[in-house]
Amino acid sequence: MDLDALNAAFARPDVLRFVEGRGGLIWIEIDNGLARATLTTHGAQVLSYRPAGARDDLLFVSECATYGPEQEIKGGVPICWPWFGRDPAIPERQIHGFARLREWSVLACETRPDGATWVRFGLADDAATHALWPHYFNLWVEVTVGATLTVTLTTRNAGDEPFAITQGLHAYFKIGDPAQLQVHGLDGCRYLDKATDAPADAVGVQSGALVVAAEVNRIYEGVPPRLVIDDAALNRRIQLDSQHSRTCVVWNPWRAGAQALPDLDVEDYRRFVCVETVNAASEVIWIAPQQAAQIGAEYRIVALES
Numbered sequence: 316m317d318l319d320a321l322n323a324a325f326a327r328p329d330v331l332r333f334v335e336g337r338g339g340l341i342w343i344e345i346d347n348g349l350a351r352a353t354l355t356t357h358g359a360q361v362l363s364y365r366p367a368g369a370r371d372d373l374l375f376v377s378e379c380a381t382y383g384p385e386q387e388i389k390g391g392v393p394i395c396w397p398w399f400g401r402d403p404a405i406p407e408r409q410i411h412g413f414a415r416l417r418e419w420s421v422l423a424c425e426t427r428p429d430g431a432t433w434v435r436f437g438l439a440d441d442a443a444t445h446a447l448w449p450h451y452f453n454l455w456v457e458v459t460v461g462a463t464l465t466v467t468l469t470t471r472n473a474g475d476e477p478f479a480i481t482q483g484l485h486a487y488f489k490i491g492d493p494a495q496l497q498v499h500g501l502d503g504c505r506y507l508d509k510a511t512d513a514p515a516d517a518v519g520v521q522s523g524a525l526v527v528a529a530e531v532n533r534i535y536e537g538v539p540p541r542l543v544i545d546d547a548a549l550n551r552r553i554q555l556d557s558q559h560s561r562t563c564v565v566w567n568p569w570r571a572g573a574q575a576l577p578d579l580d581v582e583d584y585r586r587f588v589c590v591e592t593v594n595a596a597s598e599v600i601w602i603a604p605q606q607a608a609q610i611g612a613e614y615r616i617v618a619l620e621s
């Protein structure tokens with residue numbers, strides 16, 4: 316569907332409209348009085364979310380991000396599917412799967428009784444996906460923009476063979492200063508350390524709050540449903556509630572890592588932290604034929620407790 320057809324079918328006057336965004340991508344702009352948000356059909360990705368009264372966006376998108384067909388957008392909430400991290404079948408392949416590189420269809424846009432805006436995206440297998448991953452599937456991303464932001468990813472196995480996936484909601488949270496940040500809720504959780512200089516198969520156990528004072532790239536296991544990110548520099552707390560996920564990735568590339576990535580500015584390591592709701596590492600999801608599985612997250616900005 317082109318812009319005119321999308322606006323004719325789904326636009327909601329004064330609340331939701333489709334516009335041409337960067338790189339010629341289709342962007343969905345939402346302003347419903349509860350919050351403002353920008354989504355894109357490219358990867359069914361949320362790019363920005365700001366609840367009413369908030370000074371800062373919840374999410375970070377790099378000024379160096381790239382926009383275009385088959386390109387990942389560095390920021391917001393990328394959808395990593397059907398493999399998170401390295402592809403177990405072909406490790407040298409692009410990490411995080413292909414769902415974030417594809418154009419998704421818009422299936423529905425609704426205003427909820429509480430005034431929140433709900434958008435449903437869809438993606439199904441085709442010849443191009445079969446060449447990458449030999450399975451039949453339906454995927455749905457549902458985004459609700461209201462006093463909170465929720466993102467839910469549903470996978471249905473449309474074939475007659477079971478298949479296994481790993482996946483993630485790869486949220487990039489805007490931060491004020493890594494030195495004034497704490498991530499709570501991981502205390503006692505075992506993690507796989509994937510930092511650049513970590514030995515292979517390095518593991519650790521989190522003790523207390525996680526602080527970010529160097530490169531962090533960890534896969535935490537046995538994670539509780541609620542995590543909290545306290546950001547004293549922006550004077551706010553981000554509450555992250557995950558569904559159907561006991562694994563979380565925390566990533567900040569730090570300076571050298573940011574410098575090495577073309578779609579990040581070297582100083583961006585000061586501006587974001589990724590706390591990702593995933594099914595990965597030992598949490599592999601098997602889906603039987605005609606069955607479905609879901610992963611979800613709700614993000615809420617609250618005042619920082621003094």
Ligand SMILES: O=P(O)(O)OC[C@H]1O[C@H](O)[C@H](O)[C@@H](O)[C@@H]1O
Pocket residue numbers: 387400410411509532533564565566589591
């Ligand atoms: O640059 P991307 O492909 O978006 O991946 C960005 C990052 O994603 C996750 O957080 C991984 O744990 C990191 O190892 C990876 O560098």
